Amino acid sequence: MANEDGQPGFHPFHNDPDHHILIRSENGILFRASEYHLCEASEFFRDLLNDDSIKPDTSNSNMIELGYPSEVIAVFLDLVSSSHPALPMDMEWSQITSLHKLVDYTICSSKIQSLMGKAFEEASIRDPLKVLEYASEVNDIDMVKRAVFSIKDSTMLRFRSQRAPENMSSLLTFLNGLRPSFQLAFLKACLWFDRPNQQFSLQWPMNSGRFSPEAYVFS
Known part of the structure; x- marks a missing residue:
């Protein structure tokens, strides 16, 4: 051209x-x-x-x-x-x-x-996580919720074992790519406390209904 x-x-x-x-x-x-x-x-x-x-x-x-x-x-x-x-x-x-x-x-x-x-x-x-990252970039709540509903258990295998340092590092890297309100909403929707083992684990499928980044307001 x-x-x-x-x-x-x-x-x-x-x-x-x-x-x-x-x-x-x-x-x-x-x-x-x-x-x-x-x-x-x-x-x-x-x-x-x-x-x-x-x-x-x-x-x-x-x-x-x-x-x-x-x-x-x-x-x-x-x-x-x-x-x-x-x-x-x-x-x-x-x-x-x-x-x-x-x-x-x-x-x-x-x-x-x-x-x-x-x-x-x-x-x-x-690739719902890729869409979630982009939705966070442009702050599109509807898009990110559609992406969250598409996430399957197999998508989260790389984050599954919390005892493996490399998996935790991968999770933190992913979360750091999201805006703060999306980070909090993601963690609230999928983390649960395993009382017998006294540790946090990822619960998947996540409670998608609890994924509400609009509930967090940052100045």
Whole structure:
């Protein structure tokens, strides 16, 4: 997608000369996008493009800069321009999370938001702890609760033996990746005190109903 000078050029597909909204990705790739489709799908673009004082034109000095990879912006434009949007089957996890942030940032339609929700539901089945970590990063309570309900006993085998220092270290590393409210909620939901042995153990499946990070408020 580079031009003859080796500089980033236009995207090979999203380059319709009839589309007059210019977008540049974080890696310099240029896109021509449909104003109609952007405004239909995104509250952010609807507000931006309906304001004549800030409405972009076709000059490079007045384009929309989006700090996301070109691969993610291409998928985003596919979604907003389709009457039956669908995510590519081969998207990497980093691309899915980046697309989720872009969809959230641009305040997209419920149809696209629902599509992203289904993507995370499917990801929760495959790797719920990874989804839980991301949900903690973006502070998405609904997403993290869906991930928690998908955690199976086999998922927690690496944390099971509390007498093994490496397993405890693995648990602490995982917890340190969560925001404090999520850490407390996770521990409250799955720790129980084994009175005969006078030690704490992980109870799994966890009591998912007790997983309530919103109950903890930190200033």
